[in-house]
Amino acid sequence: MASVFGNALKLSIFGQSHSPAIGFTLDGVPAGIPVDTERLQAFMDRRAPGRARTSTARREADAPEFLGGLTDGHTNGAPLAAIIRNGDARSHDYDELRRIPRPGHADLPARIKYRNNHDVAGGGHFSGRLTAALCAAGGVALQALESRGIHIVAHIASLGPKPITDMPLDAMAYNPAQATLIGANKLPCISSDAAERMQACILDAAEKLDSVGGVIECAAYGMPAGIGDPMFDGIENRIAHIAFGIPAVKGVEFGTGFAAARLRGSENNDPYRMGSDGAHPVSNHAGGILGGITDGAPVVWRMAIKPTPSIAQSQRSVDLDAGIDADLSVRGRHDPCIVARAVPVAEAACALALMDALVEDEGQRAFGTSAEPYDAL
Numbered sequence: 487m488a489s490v491f492g493n494a495l496k497l498s499i500f501g502q503s504h505s506p507a508i509g510f511t512l513d514g515v516p517a518g519i520p521v522d523t524e525r526l527q528a529f530m531d532r533r534a535p536g537r538a539r540t541s542t543a544r545r546e547a548d549a550p551e552f553l554g555g556l557t558d559g560h561t562n563g564a565p566l567a568a569i570i571r572n573g574d575a576r577s578h579d580y581d582e583l584r585r586i587p588r589p590g591h592a593d594l595p596a597r598i599k600y601r602n603n604h605d606v607a608g609g610g611h612f613s614g615r616l617t618a619a620l621c622a623a624g625g626v627a628l629q630a631l632e633s634r635g636i637h638i639v640a641h642i643a644s645l646g647p648k649p650i651t652d653m654p655l656d657a658m659a660y661n662p663a664q665a666t667l668i669g670a671n672k673l674p675c676i677s678s679d680a681a682e683r684m685q686a687c688i689l690d691a692a693e694k695l696d697s698v699g700g701v702i703e704c705a706a707y708g709m710p711a712g713i714g715d716p717m718f719d720g721i722e723n724r725i726a727h728i729a730f731g732i733p734a735v736k737g738v739e740f741g742t743g744f745a746a747a748r749l750r751g752s753e754n755n756d757p758y759r760m761g762s763d764g765a766h767p768v769s770n771h772a773g774g775i776l777g778g779i780t781d782g783a784p785v786v787w788r789m790a791i792k793p794t795p796s797i798a799q800s801q802r803s804v805d806l807d808a809g810i811d812a813d814l815s816v817r818g819r820h821d822p823c824i825v826a827r828a829v830p831v832a833e834a835a836c837a838l839a840l841m842d843a844l845v846e847d848e849g850q851r852a853f854g855t856s857a858e859p860y861d862a863l
């Protein structure tokens with residue numbers, strides 16, 4: 487396993503869907519960052535299962551318990567560490583999957599790689615449940631970035647096989663009204679109409695014992711220009727690296743992304759104009775990144791989420807112990823669509839990638855305040 491991410495900030499995520507707890511350690515967090523645990527819990531609740539008609543019925547508190555790294559409500563420079571207990575696990579739902587792997591899930595490759603020593607219950611370490619730990623660490627990173635005026639917002643850009651689309655995030659400037667709408671609608675969309683239609687699409691798939699996928703768009707506003715380290719630690723590399731760690735993510739694109747391949751240079755280039763604070767692009771096809779380095783425009787990216795693999799419809803599989811073909815109808819509690827719950831996960835992943843780049847570029851004093859009367863000490 488390599489469930490570790492980051493250069494200056496080292497995130498490690500551990501646990502399985504049905505182990506006593508999951509958790510994270512985050513090494514390299516600057517001291518002096520205030521952490522509002524109530525706001526963190528509200529952020530965790532946006533991802534937590536069992537809160538919406540379109541989510542799995544598994545019910546979890548998803549309350550991070552900090553074991554280290556916090557003193558009097560701020561980071562203290564020691565590794566930040568938290569666990570999140572798993573309460574509502576029903577492991578007997580999964581016994582069959584060691585023998586008969588789910589098409590589209592990690593059961594078969596995990597059995598081969600770990601020589602049948604893997605934990606299959608609830609998807610083990612491959613479960614979407616591990617994104618609760620990612621959100622706990624990322625929720626702290628989001629607060630740290632906000633203290634520097636960097637805001638990260640995500641929403642469902644499109645959903646379903648005949649894509650239902652939301653209006654795009656503002657690609658040029660932070661628009662708090664969009665963030666408010668995303669928080670208020672039934673699903674995290676800017677348009678309430680799109681949210682209604684997406685919800686109907688998910689419930690229809692669930693009724694047919696099927697599932698649907700979609701695309702999440704995420705934007706980071708207020709990133710300073712000049713952050714990122716090409717060739718392999720550019721902002722695109724870092725965001726893609728962490729985003730592909732989110733289970734069910736099958737594609738990542740930045741700015742105009744794949745559609746840029748169909749444009750002419752004259753259409754795709756972002757022209758510059760001189761402003762009071764220097765040169766800045768006047769459009770944002772680049773998604774705020776050129777040469778792997780931020781150009782001062784918002785960082786805009788999208789991730790494609792596949793339809794949930796565990797579906798109750800009968801599918802063709804194999805019985806690995808008997809060495810014969812076998813059919814499988816997946817039992818247990820599953821999300822008919824992962825996309826809504828993965829929206830805060832995209833924000834958390836983006837925050838961790840950007841905070842890592844900022845700390846690497848600017849050092850430990852990139853974040854946090856000094857408790858010393860004389861900062862020079």
Ligand SMILES: Cc1cc2nc3c(=O)[nH]c(=O)nc-3n(C[C@H](O)[C@H](O)[C@H](O)COP(=O)(O)O)c2cc1C
Pocket residue numbers: 542590591592609612613614615617732733734735792794795796797819820821824827828831
């Ligand atoms: C928030 C979240 C919830 C998920 N819930 C489920 C689920 O209920 N059932 C399921 O089969 N997969 C679920 N997944 C996806 C699987 O964990 C994932 O598809 C599987 O591990 C295989 O990995 P891959 O799709 O990245 O290749 C979820 C993913 C996320 C991010």
